[in-house]
Amino acid sequence: MIKIAPSILSADFANLGQAIQAMDQAGCDYIHIDVMDGSFVPNISFGPMVYQAVRPLTDKTFDCHLMVDQPERYLDMVAAAGADIISVHVEATKHIYQSLSMIKALGKKAGVVLNPGTDLSQIQPILHLCDLVLIMTVNPGFGGQKFIQASLEKIKQLKVMREEKGLDFEIEVDGGINFETGKACAQAGADVLVSGSFLFNQTDWAKAILDFHSHIDMTGDFI
Ligand SMILES: O=C(CO)[C@H](O)[C@H](O)COP(=O)(O)O
Numbered sequence: 001m002i003k004i005a006p007s008i009l010s011a012d013f014a015n016l017g018q019a020i021q022a023m024d025q026a027g028c029d030y031i032h033i034d035v036m037d038g039s040f041v042p043n044i045s046f047g048p049m050v051y052q053a054v055r056p057l058t059d060k061t062f063d064c065h066l067m068v069d070q071p072e073r074y075l076d077m078v079a080a081a082g083a084d085i086i087s088v089h090v091e092a093t094k095h096i097y098q099s100l101s102m103i104k105a106l107g108k109k110a111g112v113v114l115n116p117g118t119d120l121s122q123i124q125p126i127l128h129l130c131d132l133v134l135i136m137t138v139n140p141g142f143g144g145q146k147f148i149q150a151s152l153e154k155i156k157q158l159k160v161m162r163e164e165k166g167l168d169f170e171i172e173v174d175g176g177i178n179f180e181t182g183k184a185c186a187q188a189g190a191d192v193l194v195s196g197s198f199l200f201n202q203t204d205w206a207k208a209i210l211d212f213h214s215h216i217d218m219t220g221d222f223i
């Protein structure tokens with residue numbers, strides 16, 4: 001069954017705790033937390049103090065997407081703040097093997113993220129260290145962007161690589177996900193759909209999460 005990860009970048013920051021609790025009640029799987037440093041991406045969001053404050057409000061998995069340069073500088077703090085999955089961009093560090101090893105040593109699930117312009121060959125040597133591979137389906141930095149169709153081929157190729165190598169990481173997609181693009185990603189091989197603006201703009205979040213499932217499960221292939 002496909003997992004749904006609401007991106008709280010699209011939440012009402014004046015009521016962040018309420019939004020997280022409502023998404024929990026609506027039946028989401030992960031809470032996706034977009035951490036931006038104003039350097040790796042041209043936007044700044046929130047740091048560990050913010051998600052530490054909301055950590056007690058839900059038992060859901062905190063899926064932390066670090067859009068920061070040299071992420072190894074922050075891994076201790078991110079782990080201490082309550083992240084369960086910590087994902088780092090392969091483009092953001094000279095030491096991706098070390099970063100992923102550090103995340104594992106902290107007892108957290110390790111993820112690697114690829115920008116739309118980054119080839120899968122960049123992560124081939126470190127795939128065995130990954131619990132999750134996040135394929136960006138927009139350029140990172142902002143919510144509400146248009147899905148990049150070329151991402152679908154990358155998802156398919158990643159699924160083949162996973163099978164060939166006998167690995168079991170999750171494939172997550174992030175950016176421009178709605179019922180239509182989410183279904184296309186699931187058909188291509190995605191296991192986790194991040195959805196920000198589309199999901200938060202729905203009036204009934206529980207229905208929207210169910211609708212994500214019904215759109216995808218009706219193919220019969222992904223239940
Ligand atoms: O990582 C991100 C942006 O860098 C967000 O997770 C992503 O953009 C989700 O927002 P939307 O669903 O509105 O595209």
Ligand SMILES: [Fe+2]
Pocket residue numbers: 007032033034065174194
């Ligand atoms: Fe994200």
